[in-house]
Amino acid sequence: MGLKNKDLLGMKQLTPEEIMEILDTARMMKMVIESGNKKTTHLQGKSIVTLFYENSTRTRLSFELASKYMGSASANISTSGSSVNKGESLLDTARTIDMMGTDIIIMRHNQSGAPHFIAPYLKASVVNAGDGMNEHPTQALLDMLTMYERFDTFEGKKIAICGDIYHSRVVRSNAIGLTKLGANVSVYGPRTMMPIGIEKMGVTVADSVIDCCRDADAVMGLRVQLERQKSSLFPSVPEYAKFYAITKEALAAAKPDAFLMHPGPCNHGVELPTEVYDCDQSVINEQVTNGVAVRMAVLYLLMARRNEL
Amino acid sequence: MRLILTNCSVLGKETRDIYIADGKFCEAFGEADADRIIDVKGALVTPGLVDMHVHFREPGQEYKEDIGSGSRAAARGGFTSVCCMPNTSPVVDNAAVVRSIVKRGKDVGLCRVYPIGSASKGLNGEELSEIGLMKEAGIVAVSDDGKPISTAGFMRKVLEYCADFDVPVLNHCEDKSLSGGAMNEGPVSTSIGIRGIPSASEDVMIARDIIIAEYLGLPVHLCHVSTKGGMRMIREAKARGVRVTCETCPHYFTLTDNYCENYSSNYKMHPPLGTQEDVDAVIEAIVDGTVDCIVTDHAPHHQDEKEIEFSLALNGIVGLESSFALAYTYLVKTGKITLDRLMDLMCHNPSDILKLGRGGMNIGDDADLAVFDIDNEFVFDKNKMLTKGRNTPYDGWKLYGETMLTVMGGNITYEKLC
Numbered sequence: 001m002g003l004k005n006k007d008l009l010g011m012k013q014l015t016p017e018e019i020m021e022i023l024d025t026a027r028m029m030k031m032v033i034e035s036g037n038k039k040t041t042h043l044q045g046k047s048i049v050t051l052f053y054e055n056s057t058r059t060r061l062s063f064e065l066a067s068k069y070m071g072s073a074s075a076n077i078s079t080s081g082s083s084v085n086k087g088e089s090l091l092d093t094a095r096t097i098d099m100m101g102t103d104i105i106i107m108r109h110n111q112s113g114a115p116h117f118i119a120p121y122l123k124a125s126v127v128n129a130g131d132g133m134n135e136h137p138t139q140a141l142l143d144m145l146t147m148y149e150r151f152d153t154f155e156g157k158k159i160a161i162c163g164d165i166y167h168s169r170v171v172r173s174n175a176i177g178l179t180k181l182g183a184n185v186s187v188y189g190p191r192t193m194m195p196i197g198i199e200k201m202g203v204t205v206a207d208s209v210i211d212c213c214r215d216a217d218a219v220m221g222l223r224v225q226l227e228r229q230k231s232s233l234f235p236s237v238p239e240y241a242k243f244y245a246i247t248k249e250a251l252a253a254a255k256p257d258a259f260l261m262h263p264g265p266c267n268h269g270v271e272l273p274t275e276v277y278d279c280d281q282s283v284i285n286e287q288v289t290n291g292v293a294v295r296m297a298v299l300y301l302l303m304a305r306r307n308e309l
Numbered sequence: 310m311r312l313i314l315t316n317c318s319v320l321g322k323e324t325r326d327i328y329i330a331d332g333k334f335c336e337a338f339g340e341a342d343a344d345r346i347i348d349v350k351g352a353l354v355t356p357g358l359v360d361m362h363v364h365f366r367e368p369g370q371e372y373k374e375d376i377g378s379g380s381r382a383a384a385r386g387g388f389t390s391v392c393c394m395p396n397t398s399p400v401v402d403n404a405a406v407v408r409s410i411v412k413r414g415k416d417v418g419l420c421r422v423y424p425i426g427s428a429s430k431g432l433n434g435e436e437l438s439e440i441g442l443m444k445e446a447g448i449v450a451v452s453d454d455g456k457p458i459s460t461a462g463f464m465r466k467v468l469e470y471c472a473d474f475d476v477p478v479l480n481h482c483e484d485k486s487l488s489g490g491a492m493n494e495g496p497v498s499t500s501i502g503i504r505g506i507p508s509a510s511e512d513v514m515i516a517r518d519i520i521i522a523e524y525l526g527l528p529v530h531l532c533h534v535s536t537k538g539g540m541r542m543i544r545e546a547k548a549r550g551v552r553v554t555c556e557t558c559p560h561y562f563t564l565t566d567n568y569c570e571n572y573s574s575n576y577k578m579h580p581p582l583g584t585q586e587d588v589d590a591v592i593e594a595i596v597d598g599t600v601d602c603i604v605t606d607h608a609p610h611h612q613d614e615k616e617i618e619f620s621l622a623l624n625g626i627v628g629l630e631s632s633f634a635l636a637y638t639y640l641v642k643t644g645k646i647t648l649d650r651l652m653d654l655m656c657h658n659p660s661d662i663l664k665l666g667r668g669g670m671n672i673g674d675d676a677d678l679a680v681f682d683i684d685n686e687f688v689f690d691k692n693k694m695l696t697k698g699r700n701t702p703y704d705g706w707k708l709y710g711e712t713m714l715t716v717m718g719g720n721i722t723y724e725k726l727c
Contacts, residue, residue: 012500089613089617090617090618091616091617109618111618111619111620111621112501112502112503112572112619112620113501113502113503113572113618113619113620114618116571116572117572117617117618117619131502132502132503132620133502133503133504134501134502134503135502169502172500172502195498195499195505196494196495196496196498196499196505196507197494197495197496197497197498197499197500198499200496200499200500201496201499201500
């Protein structure tokens with residue numbers, strides 16, 4: 001019961017058993033969200049702080065709602081309006097939050113490894129809500145929950161992920177988590193956005209969007225950061241949309257019962273045509289609900305470990 | 310000071326006593342005439358080591374290191390001569406700054422401190438520094454270290470102008486349009502989401518410098534070479550007679566980019582730690598003579614600049630106090646090279662490339678020497694270091710070759726009480 005480590009830094013640090021425990025717990029939490037009375041006492045008397053150095057809608061709100069649904073005191077800090085703007089270091093900021101009796105610090109940071117760096121200095125548990133290009137473990141967990149609700153097992157399932165692989169922490173966390181549970185992950189994107197050595201993470205690099213999606217059980221699009229065009233990683237939006245978007249034809253190459261996911265926010269008409277975003281196979285809106293459920297599960301299991309110590 | 314060292318295992322070849330008077334090695338004299346007699350009990354005695362690539366941060370960044378603390382660290386590492394890179398504040402691009410460093414080095418008196426001047430004014434990569442005037446004031450080479458010498462065209466001018474003054478040119482090899490990351494690009498950087506620096510960044514610049522040096526028929530020295538491809542090109546260039554020399558550092562034959570996995574900035578330096586293939590290639594190049602020198606690239610930084618997010622942390626590690634022990638343990642003790650070869654790498658070759666005239670142990674030579682315990686393992690402890698920096702990846706490593714005694718110009722500059 002509970003998790004082995006004090007912190008949730010990434011999928012790298014989770015065992016397959018821990019991943020399954022989080023997913024099973026999340027399915028129960030989802031019943032809470034879907035019930036009329038969204039209130040539990042799991043985190044009563046506990047204190048949770050979100051510390052976000054980058055913008056966020058879904059991740060931040062779902063963490064805040066998750067902690068409120070379970071009865072914790074929660075607060076949030078963002079970089080604007082805090083002493084971060086006065087030049088306070090990350091470690092000093094984190095220690096300050098720690099010393100206010102905080103049980104769990106949920107942090108998003110633009111630097112890979114930032115949560116790994118602060119965690120050993122803190123009594124509080126640190127949850128990585130996205131660190132640079134490294135990991136976004138709760139996104140992968142909610143994606144996996146969305147799949148788990150449709151699969152009996154991850155073993156042998158093919159998951160296709162298309163887009164900006166290089167800069168994506170969502171891809172890294174999904175690749176690690178899914179391969180740990182026996183799924184086959186196929187990735188595709190412009191070569192300028194494909195990191196060297198990605199296949200060492202146990203994924204297959206496809207030759208085209210259609211090749212990537214062929215016979216897939218689930219297909220995932222990724223947001224293209226449009227500022228990447230300025231750094232010459234692709235020449236124009238129309239060209240990207242023509243050669244790299246998940247089109248109807250690409251989705252048709254997947255298995256008939258395959259479903260389409262996207263971590264959001266989506267650039268309509270860039271990585272996904274709007275008609276694909278809204279198609280029957282799309283489960284993008286359901287992913288959002290699962291985000292709250294998974295974050296409730298993570299907070300609950302981390303707190304269970306703290307209570308045992 | 311009249312000094313007698315007894316039972317010296319000189320370069321591991323002969324055990325004899327060493328006599329020093331008036332700063333020089335001298336003929337035997339009576340014990341009654343000695344100010345001090347030290348029995349080194351058969352420990353290894355070598356010429357004082359020469360490190361042609363250190364950052365002593367003075368003037369301007371004394372919170373990281375100064376010539377005093379840097380010299381003490383050098384002495385503790387068995388070094389009697391060091392060459393300081395010019396990326397200080399202000400930059401070493403004029404004779405006045407050169408003279409101030411020379412004077413500070415002499416006032417401290419623990420190490421021969423040789424300044425290296427910048428190739429370009431303010432390291433701007435565009436205008437030549439006053440290289441002739443700096444040579445008169447005491448520089449032994451020029452470099453824009455920390456940065457590459459900017460363009461191929463400017464490199465040509467630097468090599469040509471320096472040839473008039475017989476000043477060696479040392480280049481930091483990095484193509485800035487390819488670099489920009491924080492660690493070696495490969496499966497590890499991909500896995501941990503750190504922007505990578507391709508080994509091609511170093512290789513492209515090495516290729517450029519070899520081509521220009523070959524075209525002009527002039528010498529060039531390549532700093533801290535770390536890649537398999539770089540070593541191959543230098544080996545080939547030497548074989549066809551290009552006047553290229555190069556150095557590498559202990560971290561490039563003892564560490565790989567796997568160590569970056571936990572985001573510890575003590576594994577962050579430029580060039581970045583490579584793969585095991587690079588490490589193997591560096592060792593091969595040390596063994597076959599491609600590498601001329603082992604240097605430290607001693608780069609002390611303050612805790613506030615290193616104990617932060619990996620990508621934001623500054624590049625570099627300290628090295629003076631671990632260099633000999635790492636080289637001895639990983640190269641000589643493993644049988645890869647002889648002690649004589651190590652002395653070429655850490656003393657004679659850098660002295661020859663920069664024409665320092667160091668490394669002699671004959672009667673009448675300046676009495677620069679170091680004594681090392683190569684028989685007993687010791688644990689490297691970062692808290693015992695004399696540098697101001699604490700940015701070492703070697704804390705807790707078990708090594709051979711602890712420095713017991715260092716003598717520079719006949720004076721004891723470091724002594725570990727036995």
